[in-house]
Amino acid sequence: MNYFSSNFKLGILGGGQLGKMLLYNTRKFDIQTNVMDASPEAPSKLACNNFTLGDLMDYDAVFNFGKQVDVLTIEIENVNVDALEALEKKGIQVYPAAKTLRTIQNKAKQKLFYVDNNIPTAPFTRFAYTSEIKEAINHGGLTLPFVWKSAQFGYDGQGVKIVKTLDDLQNLPNVECIAETLVPFKNELAVIVARSANGDVKSYPVVEMEFHPEANQVEYVICPARIDDNVAKKAKDIALKVSEAFNHVGLLAVEMFQTENDDILVNEVAPRPHNSGHQTIEASYTSQFEQHIRAILNLPLGRTDSKVGGVMVNLVGAEGFTGNVVYQNIETIMQMDGVTPHIYGKKETRPFRKMGHVTIVNENLNEARRVAEEVKKSIKVISE
Template sequence: MNTKNYYSSDFRLGIVGGGQLGKMLLQETRRLDIGTSVLDPSEVAPCRLGSNEFTVGSLTDFDTVYQFGQNCDVLTIEIENVSVEALQKLEEEGKKVFPQPHIIRLIQSKIRQKNFYKENLIPTADFISFENKAELMTAINKQQVPFPFVWKQSTGGFDGRGVAMIRKKADLETLPDVPCLAESMVPFEKELAVVVARSANGECRSFPTVEMDFHPEANLVEYVFSPGNVEEAISDKAQELARMVAEKLGIVGILAVEMFLTKDGMILINEVAPRVHNSGHLSIEGNVSSQFEQHLRAILDLPLGSTETIQPAVMVNLVGDEDYTGPVYYEGIEEIMALSGVYVHLYGKAETRPFRKMGHVTIIDPDLEAARAKARIVKEKIKVISQ
C-alpha cells in the first residue's frame, strides 16, 4: 500500500510545461491540496496562477529541467517537447518520473513510434521513413511511394502542424528538409480516441470511446463526442487496442490513443500522446473521474477512479479565428452561457492568433443528440476574435 502523505504536506509534484493541460491538472491538485511546482518558458503561461511555485525557463534545456526536478518528489509532463536527457538523469538518481523518460523519447519521434507499432504487431497505416527530403524524393521517383500519401514530420509537429496531404510532386516544394514519414492514405470512416490510465502497480482503466471531427484546414479537433457513434463491438475493439498499447509501453499515467476506423471495420492506431489530451477534456463534466484526476491517481500510485459516464457529452474546441490576431475577445460567450448543460473553459491566454487553442466548451445532456444540437449552436454563436 502507498504510505506517502501527498495531502496538505511538503510533498511536491513537478509539472514540466505550464499550458492549459497543466492548468486543468492544477485544478485537481488544488482540490486535493497537493503541492505543485511548474516550469514553463512563458511568464504569462496559464499555470502561473494555480501552482504553489512557478518557474520561468526552457523545457528543452538540460540544466534548467534538471535543476527544476531536484526540488520535486514526482515529475510529470503536459507536453512532449522536453529535455528527456534531464528527466532520464533525474530518474536514474531516484526521482519518480511519469510518464517514464524512455516512453517520452519514443513518442517524441513519429518514426520511432510507428516502428514500435510494427515491432509489436499493433495495427497502423503502412509507412516508409526517411532521413531527409532527398531520400523521400528518390523513393517517389522510383515509384516506391505512390500518390496520394500523408507526409509527417518525425519530430516537433503538434496541433496539426508537421502533417501534410501530398497529392502531387508540387505539394512537396514547401516541405522542410527533415526526417519524415510517408504514410499510406487510410480510407477511414471515423476518427476515434480512447484515453486510458495505467498506474505503477499495473491497474488499467479506460474512458469510453469517443468520436472526433476535425477542422479540414487547421487539422485540429473541432468536436469530440462521448460516447462515439459506433457499434458496441467496434467500441470494445478500440478499448482493447488502447489498453494493449498502454500495456506494451508499460506507461504510468494517462495515454491518449487516436485511431482510424476504416470503411471495412478495421481499427488502426494513428498516434498516441503520453499525457492528458484534448480528446479527454469532456471527462471533467461527463465522467465520474476526469482524465486529470485519473492522471494524478495513476502517477501517485493511488486507486484509479471510475470512468463511468455521468451523461453523454460533446466538446467544442475554441480556437482563434483565422482573421484575427491580438488581445482576445470572446464574442457571444454570454449567449452560450445561458444554455443549460453548457460549461465554458477558458485557458488563460490573453492573446489570440489564427487557430490557437484558447479554450473549450463541454455540453452535457441525457440525450447525446440534444447535446450535439446544442454544440452546433455553441459553434455558431461563439467567436474567438481580437478587440
Template sequence: MNSKLFDKKLGVIGGGQLGKMLLAECNKMSITTHVIDSSEKSPCKNLCSKFYFGDLNDYNTILNFGRDCDIITFEIEHINVDALDELEKMGKKVYPRPDTLRVIQDKNQQKNFFKNNEIPTSDFKYFKCLDHLAIAIDKNEINFPCVWKKTKFGYDGFGVKVLKSLVDIETLPDSEMIIEEFVPFEKELSVIVARNPSGEIKCYNTVEMEFNKDSNQVEYVISPANISDTINKRAQDLAIRLSNSLDSIGLLAVEMFLTNNSILVNELAPRPHNSGHFSIEACQSSQFQQHIRAIFNLKLGETNHLGSAIMLNIVGSEGYSGKVYYENLDHVFKSKFSNLHLYGKEETRPNRKMGHVTIICDKFEDSYEKAKFLKETIKVKSK
C-alpha cells in the same frame, strides 16, 4: 490514507491549458506544485506553488527544475528526455517514464514500436530529408495521396499534411519525416487509458473526433462514440495493450482510425489529451484527476458517464492576432447543460486553442445541435 502522501512536491513540465486543468485538480487536494514553462505568460503561473521560466528542451534547465521535486510529470512531449533519465537515476519518480516518452516523441520510433509489437497501423516510410523523399518519388515508391508527418515537434495539426500531388511537397520544411499510407477512414477515434505503478488500468469511453478540414485540428469530441459495442471493446483493448507494452504510467491517449470495420492506431500522446476534456463534467473522475491518481499510485477512479457529452474547441478566428476579445460567450450560459472553460491566454492567433465548451444532454442529437450552434456563434477576435 497516509496523510504524508500529498506532502510530495509534484513538478509539472509545461504550463499550457493541460497544465492549468491539472493544477485545478491538484489544488483541490492541496498538492504542492512546481511548474516550468517557456512562456512567462503561462496560464499556470498564478495557480501553482512555484513557477519557473525556462527552455523545456535544455538539459540543465529541466535537471535543475526536477531536483526540488519528488514526482515529475509533463503536459507536453517536446521536452529534454535525457534530463528526465538523469532525474530518474537520482531517485525521482518520473511519470510517464522517460523510456515511454522517448518512443512517443519521435514519430518514426513510435511507428516502429507499433510494427515490432504487432499493433495494427498504416504502412509508412522514413526519410531523413526532402532529397531522399524525392529519390523515392522518382522510383515510384510513393503513392498519392499520402500523409506527411514531421518526426518531431508536431502538435495540434502542425507538422502533419495530406499530400495529394507533387505540388504539395513544394511547401514542406526540410526535416526528418515519415510518409504514411493514406487511410480512407470512416471515423477518427480516441481512447484514454490510465495505468498506475501497481498495474491497475482503466479506460474512458471510446470517443469520436471530428476534425476541421482546413486546420486539421479537432473541432468536436463526441462521447461515447457512435460505434458498436464490439468496436468500442476492440479499441479499449488496443489501448490497454499499448499501455502495458510501453509500461506507461499515468495517462496514454491512443488515436485510431476506424476503417472497414477494422481499427488502425494512428498515434499516441503520453499525457492528458484534448479528446478527454469532456470528462471534467461528464465523468466521476476527470482525466486530470485520473492522471494524479495514477502517478501517485492511488486507486483509479470511475470513468463511465450517462447521456451524450460533446466537447467543442474554441480557437482563434482567422484573420485575428493580438490581445484576445471574445464575442457571444453569453450564449454558453443561455444554453442548458453547457460548461465553459477559457484557458487564460492573453493573445490570440488563427486556430490557437483558447478554450472549450462541454455540452451534456440525454440524447446525442440534442448535444450535437447545441455544439453546432455555439461553434457558429462564438468568435475569438483581437482588440
C-alpha cells in the same frame, strides 16, 4: 507517502492549458505543485505553488527543476529526455518514464514500436530528410497520395500534410519524417487509458473526433462514439494492448482510425491528458486530469464511465484576428442548458490557436451534438 497538505512536491513540465486543468485537482487535494514553462504568461502560472521560467528542451533547466520535486510529470511531450533520464538515476520518479517518452516523441520510432509489438497501424516509409521523398516517388518506392508527418515537434495540427502531388512537397521542412499511406476511414476515434504505478489499468469510453479540415485540429469530441458495440470493443482492446506494450504510468491517449471495413488502426498516442478527454470534466465520474494525478501518485483509480453524454467544442482563434483576445457572445452560449465554457487564460489570440473549450452535456447525445453546433456558430474568438 502523504501527498495531501504535506511537504510533498509534484513537478509539472509545461504550463499550458493542460497543466492548468491538472492544477484544478492538485488544488482540490491540496498537493504542492511546481510548474516550469518557457512563457512568463503561461496559463498555469497563477494556480501552482511555485513557477519556474525555463526552456523545456534545455537539459540544465529541466534537470535543475526536477531535482526540487518528488514526482515529475509532463503536460507536453517536447521536453529534454536526457535530463529526465538523469533525474531517474537520481531517484526522482518520472511519469511517463524517459524511455517511453523518447519513443513517443519521434513519430518514426513510435510507428516502428507498433510494428514490433504487432499493433495495427497504417503502412509507412521512414525518411531521414523530406528531400528524399521525391526520389522515392520517381523510382516507384512510394506512391501518391500519402500523409507526410514530421518525425518530431509536430503539435496541434502542425507537422502534418496530405501530399497529393509533387507540388505539395514544396515548402515542407527538410527534416526526418514519415510518409504514411492515406487510409480511407469512417471515423477518427480515441481511447484514454489510465495506468497506475502498481499496474492498475482503467480505460475511458471510446470517443469520436471530428476535425477541422483546414487546421487539422479536433473541432468536436463526442462521447460515447456513435459506433457499433463490436467496433467500440475492438478499439478499446487495441488501446489496452498499446498501453500494455508501453507499460506507461499516467494517462495514454490512443488515437485511432476506424477504416471502411471496420478495422482499427492506431494513428498515434499522447502520454498525458489529451484534447480527446476534456469532456470528462463535466461528463465523467472521474475527469482525465484527476485520473492522471491518481495514476502517477499510485492512488486508487477512479470510475471512468460517463454520468451523461458529452460533446466538447474547441475554441480556437478566428481567422483574420491577432492580438488581445475577446470572447464574443460568450454570454449567449452560457444561457444554453448543459453548456460550460473553459477559458485557458491566453491573453493573445491568433488564427487557430487553442484558446479554450466548451463542454455540452445532455442525456440525449444527438441533442448535445446539436447544441455543440449552435455553440460553435455563436461564440467567436477575436481580437480587440
